[in-house]
Amino acid sequence: MAVWIIEENCTGCGLCAKACPYGAMVIEDKLARVTDRCTECGACLAACKFEALASDIEQEPIPDLSGYKGVWVFAETQEGKLLPVSRELMGEGGRLAAELGQDLCAVLVGSGLEPLADELASLGAKKVFLADDPRLAAYATLAFTRVLADMIQAHAPAVLLMGATPLGRDLAPRLSRRLDLGLTADCTQLGIDKETGNLLQTRPAFGGNVMATIYTPRVRPQMATVRPGVMAPPQARAGAQAEVIKQEVKLLDSDLLLKLMSFTPLASQGVDISQAKTIVAGGRGCRSREGFGLLAELAQEMGAELAGTRVAVEEGWIGVERQIGQTGVTVRPELYIACGISGAIQHRAGILGSRFIVAINRDANAPVFSVADYAIVGDVFKVVPAMLAALKEAR
Ligand SMILES: Cc1cc2nc3c(=O)[nH]c(=O)nc-3n(C[C@H](O)[C@H](O)[C@H](O)COP(=O)(O)OP(=O)(O)OC[C@H]3O[C@@H](n4cnc5c(N)ncnc54)[C@H](O)[C@@H]3O)c2cc1C
Known part of the structure; x- marks a missing residue:
């Protein structure tokens, strides 16, 4: 047994049971007991205030990772152009690289992409x-x-960021497995731990009820994906130059099992609200499709996109491509x-990048007001028509 109880010190306080993420600690007859669910994670040892737990778990020493340098952004492209998420990651990657005192680097994989080096x-x-x-x-x-x-094996970067796009969601896990790395998907925030230089990768966990910060102290590169729209793109600096380092492409026949026979873009889904500058969004408080009609009128008057909550999607008042949030789209409108x-x-989680948030809700205690710049406590069916009338008059 790697963790055991020192009975004379144990008060049965239950701190260890609370701290154990696996439910492996139980309190019986005012004493802690370790069950066979224990994974030896050590959380109970850190939680015990009475020196009532002992262990022979040996902490593996952290390897010397000082040779890994550089923040890499996988620059995803489509039809020869950078995707917006790649630009957003360059902004965030630049901030992380500055904190680490290392270089921001971009990675281009494809055919005929060299002209994008200047943009990067x-x-x-x-x-x-x-x-x-051409095979790429x-x-x-x-x-x-x-x-x-x-x-990665040739140049040993410290961090690799990718967009949580369909391609990124396919490639990142495969790569992390191939190199035996960690991967934190769908991060909403990234940072650097000042003491260790580890990448702090924050993402919603447990159904979005907590924000978990994950770090990967033992392997490099630290890999994270970030959903489109979460980070702000940087200001482009015209005339900047980057060193272009060409990688020899060595592919095995077994890497080329897939042949693209033809390419048919999906019929346009109509909207991409992640890029919208103004958004009018509705929730259950709008009551019906007709209620959303009123919002659509406001959106049209303002040149805005219409969007909503998961409830609005489930009720069939808007299409799923207009859902904002953890399982929908992340937006950054003005x-x-x-x-x-x-x-x-x-x-x-999906609206925190907005510049200004105006919330209309008849409940003064609604949580949306905690993130709103302007709070209007009132009935949507009175406030929105008043806004419409004022807009029309101003015009
Ligand atoms: C794993 C998981 C993922 C999820 N992902 C998402 C997601 O991506 N996006 C998302 O939106 N939700 C998501 N949800 C659901 C989320 O938890 C909420 O249930 C949902 O956002 C609530 O939607 P709502 O605000 O429309 O409805 P409610 O929470 O019911 O709120 C309705 C609000 O309208 C107000 N109101 C009612 N009538 C009026 C009126 N006449 N005038 C003014 N105000 C009025 C009420 O005071 C209330 O505050 C997810 C949940 C889980 C568990």
């Missing part, structure tokens, strides 16, 4: 690692994994108007 330099890249090969023209999991794994939305944490 203007977004802050000091180096651009380029794998250019279309995304294929195994081929991209091979190329990125080779690049102005976000929340109408009849309570502001549950899962919804708030």
Whole structure:
């Protein structure tokens, strides 16, 4: 048994049982007992205030990782252009690189992408690692994994960031497994631990009810994906130059099992609210499709996109592509108007990047007001028509 109880010190206070994430500690007859669910994580040892727990768990020493340097951003492209999320990650990556005192680097994998190096330099890249090969023209999991794994092994970066796009969600886990790394998906915040230099990767956990900060002290690179729209893109600096480092592409036949026969873009889903500058969003408080009609009128008057909560989607008042939040889209508009939305944490997670939040709710204690710049306590069906009338008059 790697953890045991020193009975004379144990008060049966239950701190260890509370701290154990696996439910492996139980209190019986005012004494703690370790059950066979124990994974030897050590959480109970840190929690006990009475020196009532002992252990022979040996902490593995942290390897010397000082040779790993640089914050890498996987620059995802589509039809030869950078995706907005790649720009957003360059902004965040630049901030992290500055904190670490290391270089921000971009990684381009594809065919004919060298012209994008200048754009990446203007977004802050000091180096651009380029794998250019006609066999990489279309995304294929195994081929991209091979190329990125080779690049990482050759250049040993400290951090690798990717967009949580369909491609990123496919490639990042495959790569992390190939190199035996960790991966934190869908981060909403990134930072650097000042003492250790570890990347702090924050994301919603347990159904969005807590924000968990995860770090990876024993392996490099530290890998994280970030959903589009969460981070702000940097100001481009015209004329900046980056060193372009070309990677020799070595692919095995077994990496080329997938052949792209044709490419048919999905029929347009109509909207991409992640890029909207003004959003009028509604929740259960709008009551019906007709209620959303009123919001649509306001949105049209303001040149805004219409959006809503998960409840509004489930009720069929708006399409799923317009859902904002943890399981919907993350938005960063200049102005976000929340109408009849309570502001549950899962919804708030998607709107925190908004510049101004205006909330209309008849409940003065609604959580949405905790993040609102302007709080209007009132009935949506009175406030929105008044806004419409004022807008029309102003026009
Ligand atoms: C794992 C998980 C993921 C989730 N992901 C998301 C997500 O991505 N996005 C999301 O939105 N939700 C998500 N949810 C659901 C979330 O928890 C909430 O249930 C949801 O956001 C609530 O939507 P709402 O604000 O429309 O409804 P409610 O919480 O019911 O709030 C309605 C609000 O309207 C107000 N109101 C009522 N009538 C009026 C009126 N006439 N005038 C003014 N105000 C009025 C009420 O005071 C209330 O505050 C998720 C939940 C889970 C568990």
